Amino acid sequence: MNRSILVVVLLSIVLTVVPTVADAQLAANWIIPAAANTPGNGGTYWKTDLSIHNPQSWELPLLVQFLETGKVNDTVPTLDLVIYPYETINLWDVLGPDLFDVHGTGAILIYVPPNESCPDLECQFLVTSRTYTSDPSGGAGEFGQALPGAALLEGTDWLTFGYAAGILNDNLDFRCNIGVASWTPEWTQVAVDLQDATGAIVDTQIFDLPPFGHLQRRLRNTVTGGSLVFYLIEGPVDAFVYPYASVVNNVTGDPSYFFARYSSVGVAAMRKSKPAPSYPKRGHAVHWSRAALTR
Numbered sequence: 051m052n053r054s055i056l057v058v059v060l061l062s063i064v065l066t067v068v069p070t071v072a073d074a075q076l077a078a079n080w081i082i083p084a085a086a087n088t089p090g091n092g093g094t095y096w097k098t099d100l101s102i103h104n105p106q107s108w109e110l111p112l113l114v115q116f117l118e119t120g121k122v123n124d125t126v127p128t129l130d131l132v133i134y135p136y137e138t139i140n141l142w143d144v145l146g147p148d149l150f151d152v153h154g155t156g157a158i159l160i161y162v163p164p165n166e167s168c169p170d171l172e173c174q175f176l177v178t179s180r181t182y183t184s185d186p187s188g189g190a191g192e193f194g195q196a197l198p199g200a201a202l203l204e205g206t207d208w209l210t211f212g213y214a215a216g217i218l219n220d221n222l223d224f225r226c227n228i229g230v231a232s233w234t235p236e237w238t239q240v241a242v243d244l245q246d247a248t249g250a251i252v253d254t255q256i257f258d259l260p261p262f263g264h265l266q267r268r269l270r271n272t273v274t275g276g277s278l279v280f281y282l283i284e285g286p287v288d289a290f291v292y293p294y295a296s297v298v299n300n301v302t303g304d305p306s307y308f309f310a311r312y313s314s315v316g317v318a319a320m321r322k323s324k325p326a327p328s329y330p331k332r333g334h335a336v337h338w339s340r341a342a343l344t345r
Contacts, residue, residue, distance in 0.1 A: 076105065076174035077201035079327050082158040083231040083292040083309065084197060084266065085116075086181055087145035091225070094183040094303040098197075100144040102160060103176040104133040110175055111166055114141070115330055116150050117157040117231065123262035124235065127152070129336035133175070141338070144179075150336055157231035157264040157292070160199065164329065183303050195296065195307040202327055204312060205233060205290035206240075212280035212293040212310030217244075219269045219276075224297055228278065229266030231292045232259040235328040238285035242293065244269065245277045252276075256283070259291065262330045269295075280310050288328075 086096035104110045114129040127150055133139055145152050162173040182194025206212035219226035230240050237260060244253040253271040280293035293310035 076172075076176055077199075077203075078173040078175070079161040079202040080159070080175075080177040080199040081202070081205075081231060081233055081292055082160070082177065082179045082197055082199055083264075083294050084155065084181065084229055084296065084307075085145060085158050085179065086155045087143070087152060088154050090183065090303070091298075092300060092303055094193075094298075096155075096181055096183050097143045098145060098158075098179055098181045100141040100158060100160075100179045101138060101177070102131070102133060102141075103138045104136060105175065106168070106170060106173075107135050108169055109134055110168070110173065111163055112175070113159075113161055113163055113329075114144075114336070115159045116145065116152060117159065117262050117264050117330070118152065119155045119264045119266060120260070121263065122260040123264075123330050125331040125333045126262070127334050127336050128332045129338060131338075139340075149338060155264070155266060159233070159262075159330070161327075161329065181305070181307075193302060193304040195305040197307050198309070200292050200309060202233065202290065205292050206280055206282065206310065206312045207290050208282055208287065210312040210314050211316050212291075212312055213277065213315075214280075214293070214295050214308040214310045215277040217269070217273055217276045217278055217295055217308065218297050219271070219273050221272055223300055225300055226269040226273075227266055227296045227298070228255070228269055229264065229294055229296075230257045230259060230280065231264045231294075232262060232289070233327060234259070234285060234289045234291070235261050235330075236286045236289075237261060238263075238289050238291060239283050240291050240293065241281055241283050243279045243281075244271055244273060245279065246273055247275045249277075259285075278308075278310065279316075290327075 085098040177199030218224040
């Protein structure tokens with residue numbers, strides 16, 4: 051092929067693909083699968099900071115909702131935000147007394163109101179978070195883990211499995227918690243297979259998730275360097291779930307977060323289209339002020 055023609059062809063491919071790849075890093079619907087304001091084992095106390103960035107040149111209205119662990123979350127506390135152009139809002143200790151004022155664990159939804167129109171039809175923005183504890187031995191500093199937001203389509207559905215690897219749960223130095231958050235308005239059942247390093251399934255657990263629910267529990271079996279495979283076994287056709295694991299050092303409290311990456315590997319079909327997401331109803335309003343957004 052003529053070299054100049056080849057360059058033109060490659061350039062056209064790059065110009066076509068790159069915007070798609072870049073756009074995939076942002077979204078209009080986000081979930082933080084795990085958030086906390088609760089004591090833990092070994093003298094730890096876990097809190098979550100939530101950060102939201104608006105990369106657009108216009109104000110972006112958002113809703114932030116908390117999905118409490120073990121509850122039917124069809125009506126939930128809701129925080130209304132307006133983020134200025136290029137602004138980052140940090141909601142420090144988002145579940146603490148100055149904001150949601152709830153104790154326990156759960157998941158957090160962050161999304162553009164469904165009827166909102168934006169100059170950019172996708173209304174895309176960025177979400178991340180950090181869950182952390184003070185040093186349980188009483189020393190200075192904190193131990194924490196970054197929990198990036200998961201976009202709606204990064205969930206595990208009927209056409210994908212959720213995979214996580216490198217799991218440690220030896221009941222000595224490390225413990226492992228596994229959890230699942232649901233962006234689904236009906237009851238959903240999720241199974242997780244624990245595999246050892248050879249690929250042998252050593253245990254299977256079932257999560258019965260309430261509507262817009264969240265569940266987390268300890269891994270039952272010991273494993274060193276194993277993997278987790280999450281998959282739906284019951285629920286509506288539009289179900290989306292967000293599985294994860296958290297491995298914690300029993301001495302320091304230092305955690306590591308493993309989000310289960312979705313894949314069609316092991317599944318016969320591919321995702322065909324974007325589903326229209328459902329949302330919980332508004333509960334009581336959560337109040338906030340920019341003047342109070344200091345850590």
